[in-house]
Amino acid sequence: xxxxxxxxxxxxxxxxxxxxxxxxxxxxxxxxxxxxxxxxxxxxxxxxxxxxxxxxxxxxxxxxxxxxxxxxxxxxxxxxxxxxxxxxxxxxxxxxxxxxxxxxxxxxxxxxxxxxxxxxxxxxxxxxxxxxxxxxxxxxxxxxxxxxxx
Amino acid sequence: xxxxxxxxxxxxxxxxxxxxxxxxxxxxxxxxxxxxxxxxxxxxxxxxxxxxxxxxxxxxxxxxxxxxxxxxxxxxxxxxxxxxxxxxxxxxxxxxxxxxxxxxxxxxxxxxxxxxxxxxxxxxxxxxxxxxxxxxxxxxxxxxxxxxxxxxxxxxxxxxxxxxxxxxxxxxxxxxxxxxxxxxxxxxxxxxxxxxxxxxxxxxxxxxxxxxxxxxxxxxxxxxxxxxxxxxxxxxxxxxxxxxxxxx
Numbered sequence: 001x002x003x004x005x006x007x008x009x010x011x012x013x014x015x016x017x018x019x020x021x022x023x024x025x026x027x028x029x030x031x032x033x034x035x036x037x038x039x040x041x042x043x044x045x046x047x048x049x050x051x052x053x054x055x056x057x058x059x060x061x062x063x064x065x066x067x068x069x070x071x072x073x074x075x076x077x078x079x080x081x082x083x084x085x086x087x088x089x090x091x092x093x094x095x096x097x098x099x100x101x102x103x104x105x106x107x108x109x110x111x112x113x114x115x116x117x118x119x120x121x122x123x124x125x126x127x128x129x130x131x132x133x134x135x136x137x138x139x140x141x142x143x144x145x146x147x148x149x150x
Numbered sequence: 151x152x153x154x155x156x157x158x159x160x161x162x163x164x165x166x167x168x169x170x171x172x173x174x175x176x177x178x179x180x181x182x183x184x185x186x187x188x189x190x191x192x193x194x195x196x197x198x199x200x201x202x203x204x205x206x207x208x209x210x211x212x213x214x215x216x217x218x219x220x221x222x223x224x225x226x227x228x229x230x231x232x233x234x235x236x237x238x239x240x241x242x243x244x245x246x247x248x249x250x251x252x253x254x255x256x257x258x259x260x261x262x263x264x265x266x267x268x269x270x271x272x273x274x275x276x277x278x279x280x281x282x283x284x285x286x287x288x289x290x291x292x293x294x295x296x297x298x299x300x301x302x303x304x305x306x307x308x309x310x311x312x313x314x315x316x317x318x319x320x321x322x323x324x325x326x327x328x329x330x331x332x333x334x335x336x337x338x339x340x341x342x343x344x345x346x347x348x349x350x351x352x353x354x355x356x357x358x359x360x361x362x363x364x365x366x367x368x369x370x371x372x373x374x375x376x377x378x379x380x381x382x383x384x385x386x387x388x389x390x391x392x393x394x395x396x397x398x
Contacts, residue, residue, distance in 0.1 A: 020201050027202075027209035037249035037279055038366040068198070075194050079187065112281070 003137045008085055009076055011130050015070040018123035022063035025116050029058045030103055046114035049124035051105050059102070063120055068129060086138055090129050209256050210381075222362055224270055228351060228371030230301050231270040232263045238397040239270045239373060241390065244277035244359045246367040247308050248316050251379075255368050256309045258383050262390055274305065275357040277367050284321040285368035289352045291325035298334050306330065326376035371396070 028047070046052070052059055070088055077085035100122040106113050158169070166195075222242050225235055243259065245252045263272055278285035288308050295304030308315075308330045315324040322343070329339040342348060359369070370377040372393055380386035 016197065016201070019198070020205055023202055024205040024209055027206040031206070031210050037246055037251055037282070071198075075190070077189060 003076075003077075003082055003085060003134055007130060007137065008077055008082075010073040011085065011088065011127065011134075012071060012078070014123050014126050014130065015067050018120060018127070019064060019067035019071055021108055021116055021119045021123065022060050022067055025060035025120075026058060026064045029060050035098060046106055046110055046112050046117055051110065066091065066122070070095075083138070085134055087125070089135055092124070092128045094132040095124040099124040222371040222376075225273055228307075230274045230296065232259070232274075232302065233270045234268040235271055237269055237271040239266075239390070239393045240273065241270060242273040242275060242371040244275050244355075244362075244364050244371075245287045245371040246277055246279050246290070247280035247284055247305075248285040248312065249279065249367045250312070252368045253309045253312045256306070258382075258386055261383070262387065265387075266390065266394060270390065275359065275362060276352045277359045277369070278352065278356060279367060282316075284316055284318065286313070286352060287321050287325060290343050290348055291322075291328065293348040293351060294339050294345070294355050295329060295334060295341045297345075298338065300332050300334060303382075304328060330373070331391060360398060 025047070029052075054062065070091060073084060073088050077083070101115060103121050106117060222244075223240065225231060225240060225242075241259075241262070243252075243255070245255075259272055262270065276289045278289050292301055292304045292308060295301055304325075308325070311324075311328075315321045318324055325343070326336065326340065329336060362369075368379065370379065372389065379390065380389060
């Protein structure tokens with residue numbers, strides 16, 4: 001398995017940042033702090049929009065759990081078996097698509113941009129790209145192992 | 151580890167010694183790995199726990215904590231006042247009709263007005279944020295209704311139905327409907343709605359707010375002192391009750 005350390009550590013760091021960001025929004029959701037309206041950000045509009053929850057579960061909480069799972073997978077793969085990191089490939093495409101959808105909602109439906117949501121879209125995009133690297137590296141390593149066997 | 155007299159050891163003994171060293175090494179390696187596991191997982195728990203705690207702290211801190219020097223103390227003749235204009239306790243709100251937080255606070259202010267009656271002046275000042283497309287129109291509508299002595303009635307209707315008009319392209323029509331509901335003289339209302347003086351008043355209130363350093367709504371001033379937006383009814387009520395006790 002030739003997935004390099006830096007890839008997993010980068011994944012670890014970015015997923016943790018995403019986790020912090022989403023947790024902040026979740027906390028804000030549940031504390032019921034009414035986000036006051038500020039001149040420059042549209043966060044209060046985005047966060048109080050009708051699209052802020054799916055089946056009653058706030059999007060921020062789903063994001064928080066999502067990033068936590070990814071973070072856990074990164075830790076496990078450092079700790080136990082390198083190959084575990086490949087399981088992130090099951091999650092990150094979903095996260096990436098969800099982010100695209102949320103950016104679309106902000107731009108064209110709610111028509112307001114929320115900084116924290118854009119941070120989340122960025123982290124999930126980076127995680128998706130890292131996943132692509134991981135897939136390339138790990139399939140590359142199986143190929144090279146086969147070559148060695150020949 | 152140094153062996154002091156190697157020549158005296160038999161082959162057998164030497165082999166045992168080597169074996170012992172090996173198991174020792176192995177055990178140390180296992181121990182090291184265990185430590186590593188413990189440290190790593192502690193770090194993970196610490197990072198995640200600390201992260202959650204920190205974010206909750208961050209999210210629950212009041213939006214502005216500068217109970218600062220800026221003052222907005224006195225009631226002016228143009229101000230819309232609930233309660234007693236000459237009360238010793240003055241609560242000034244810079245508000246935006248399209249802001250959900252302002253809509254959240256409006257029933258609280260209503261309650262304070264009922265409870266404290268003549269002992270408080272609750273002032274509404276316009277601060278329509280530029281990123282709220284219908285906020286200004288709403289302010290004009292309230293002012294226009296004010297020309298027919300129904301500012302607060304319009305104010306209530308506008309807040310109660312905020313969701314209905316906030317994304318509306320033709321919000322002006324919605325407000326005209328409200329004017330009808332309030333039995334206002336519609337022609338007069340429409341004229342006043344477009345009145346230059348009213349637009350100027352709203353604009354100057356906004357500029358006044360900007361000069362005070364306001365960048366968000368609602369912003370409250372209690373007897374000139376800027377409040378860090380209280381998070382709930384209880385907290386807010388306590389602050390006001392204290393001010394009323396101090397100014398009998």
